[in-house]
Amino acid sequence: MKPSTVAAILDHVAELWAIAPEAEITLEANPGSVDASRFQGYRTAGVNRVSMGFQSLRDEDLKRLGRIHSVAEAKAALEIARNTFERYSFDLIYARPGQLPAAWRAELAEALDLADNHVSLYQLTIEPDTPYAALHAAGKLIVPDEDAALALYAITQEMTAARGLAAYEISNHASPGEESRHNLLYWRYGEYAGIGAGAHGRIVIDGIRHATVAERHPETWAAAVEGQGHGRTELTPLSHAEQADEMLLMGLRLREGIDLDRLAKLGGVRPGADAIAHLKQLGMVDVATGHSFKAEPAGDWRRNELDPIAICAGPGLAPEGSAQGLGHNAPPPSLIRATPKGRFVLNAVVSELSKSFETLS
Numbered sequence: 001m002k003p004s005t006v007a008a009i010l011d012h013v014a015e016l017w018a019i020a021p022e023a024e025i026t027l028e029a030n031p032g033s034v035d036a037s038r039f040q041g042y043r044t045a046g047v048n049r050v051s052m053g054f055q056s057l058r059d060e061d062l063k064r065l066g067r068i069h070s071v072a073e074a075k076a077a078l079e080i081a082r083n084t085f086e087r088y089s090f091d092l093i094y095a096r097p098g099q100l101p102a103a104w105r106a107e108l109a110e111a112l113d114l115a116d117n118h119v120s121l122y123q124l125t126i127e128p129d130t131p132y133a134a135l136h137a138a139g140k141l142i143v144p145d146e147d148a149a150l151a152l153y154a155i156t157q158e159m160t161a162a163r164g165l166a167a168y169e170i171s172n173h174a175s176p177g178e179e180s181r182h183n184l185l186y187w188r189y190g191e192y193a194g195i196g197a198g199a200h201g202r203i204v205i206d207g208i209r210h211a212t213v214a215e216r217h218p219e220t221w222a223a224a225v226e227g228q229g230h231g232r233t234e235l236t237p238l239s240h241a242e243q244a245d246e247m248l249l250m251g252l253r254l255r256e257g258i259d260l261d262r263l264a265k266l267g268g269v270r271p272g273a274d275a276i277a278h279l280k281q282l283g284m285v286d287v288a289t290g291h292s293f294k295a296e297p298a299g300d301w302r303r304n305e306l307d308p309i310a311i312c313a314g315p316g317l318a319p320e321g322s323a324q325g326l327g328h329n330a331p332p333p334s335l336i337r338a339t340p341k342g343r344f345v346l347n348a349v350v351s352e353l354s355k356s357f358e359t360l361s
Contacts, residue, residue, distance in 0.1 A: 003041025010046045024049055024087075024181040031077035031090070032069040039077075039084045049087040051120070051180075052077060057107050061096055066131070078114060087178065091120035094156065095149045097142055104152050105159070112163045117178035121156050122171045123149060153344055170253050170343050187254050189247040189266075197221035197231065202246075209243055211236045240268045244357065249350050257286070257293065257337025268360050275356030276336065284342035284349050287333035 010025065026049040027042055029035040039050065054074045056062050062070065069077075074090075081088040092111055094104055111119065124143060126136045135141035144152065157167060165173040169187060172180060185192055194201030194212055198221075201212035213234035215221040221231035238246070244267025251258030264270050279285040286293055342349045 003038055003045050006042055006047060007045035026051055026180070026182060028053070029077075030069060031074040033073060033076075036073075036077035036080050039080050043084050048085060049089070050081050050085050052081065052088070052090040054090045054111075055093050056096070057092070057110055064097065065093065075114070082116070087118070088116060089118040089120060089180070090115070091122060093122050093124050095123045095144045095152050097144075099144060099152065101148075101151055101155060105155055108156065108159050112159065112165070115163075115165065117165070118172070118174040118180065119160070119165060120172050121160070123153060150344060157340055166255070167340070167343075168255050170346065184254075187250045189243075189250050195231075209238050211238055240266070241357075243267050244269045245354055248353060252336075252338045252346060252350060252353075253343070255337065257335050260332075260334055260336055264360055267357075269357040270332075270360060271336070271353040272356035272358050273332065275352055276333065279342070279349060279352060283339055284345070286337050286339055288335040289333055291334075293335060293337060 006027065013019070025047050027047045028051050029039075029042075031052045031054055035052075042050070052074070053067075055065050055067055057071050057074070059071050078088070078090065090111075092107075094108075108121075126132050126141075126143065132141060136143070143149075160166060160173040164175050167173050168179050169183070172183065174180070182192070189202070191203050192201055193203060194214060197214060197218040198216040199212075199214045201214075203210055203212060211234065212232055213236075215224055215231045215233050224231040244263060247258065247263055247266060248271075251263075260270055276285065276287060280287060288294075336353075338346055338349050
């Protein structure tokens with residue numbers, strides 16, 4: 001987008017909503033020369049934070065990932081962003097084909113030297129109906145297996161924490177107070193309006209939370225906006241059960257976890273005590289009966305790349321210093337969060353908790 005387009009969008013947003021004085025206005029940008037040359041124009045338009053998709057700091061891997069920028073261009077864009085915006089971030093993908101722990105340690109150390117107060121580090125996933133999926137199915141693309149991926153994830157947690165950029169979400173790392181505010185809104189299951197092509201939203205209308213979906217095809221979306229004033233294709237009221245599942249899935253991505261009392265109020269359910277106790281015994285979740293958790297231990301992450309027993313830690317291995325379950329006389333937890341180990345297999349944790357939901361009268 002041209003800076004003038006960004007300015008027009010932000011001006012129109014300001015006509016429809018009140019804007020907080022310190023609102024975070026983030027633009028996602030490619031680190032190539034075209035976007036970087038427009039950074040000052042974006043800043044003048046009102047953007048105060050930029051997030052750039054580096055993906056890798058190795059040129060050969062950028063080519064494999066189908067990226068058109070080079071590492072040199074990414075670093076040049078970063079320098080412009082540093083001098084233009086109040087806040088900036090970039091993201092990398094790890095667990096790439098053939099990536100070994102030592103190589104990821106070296107690349108991540110380089111990235112953390114470049115980072116400011118926020119960085120996003122995503123594990124490579126093979127999405128359906130993509131060129132990578134076809135190559136993977138044909139055996140021409142070999143990605144690290146689960147044990148190797150866990151070792152790389154462990155290195156990521158260890159090194160970012162050591163730099164003061166602990167994970168506040170599965171893939172996002174920031175110093176305190178520098179978390180991405182719009183992403184926190186999603187994960188805390190707040191309200192957000194999804195406007196552009198393909199955007200999703202969650203908005204409350206007359207006290208009922210609705211899911212919105214916009215037309216995916218940009219030209220079709222634009223024609224719909226011109227013709228009917230919006231590009232929305234779905235406006236669906238969500239049941240209490242659907243809201244509970246969504247809140248659980250989103251909230252457990254965060255290190256701060258979720259408030260089970262809010263879950264009960266929103267969805268009318270609470271995870272079963274036995275399921276929570278079992279997951280706690282496995283070291284997959286932490287619980288708290290007050291308003292906050294104890295500090296999350298950093299742990300000795302390096303052993304995971306060296307010790308296959310640590311990698312394959314299985315049932316019955318509770319986290320060090322924790323009780324074996326909740327205890328029959330313990331008060332019900334008010335907060336729950338996935339541990340670093342649990343966040344690595346979050347879908348399984350969410351599934352176990354969701355299946356245990358007990359309906360409240």
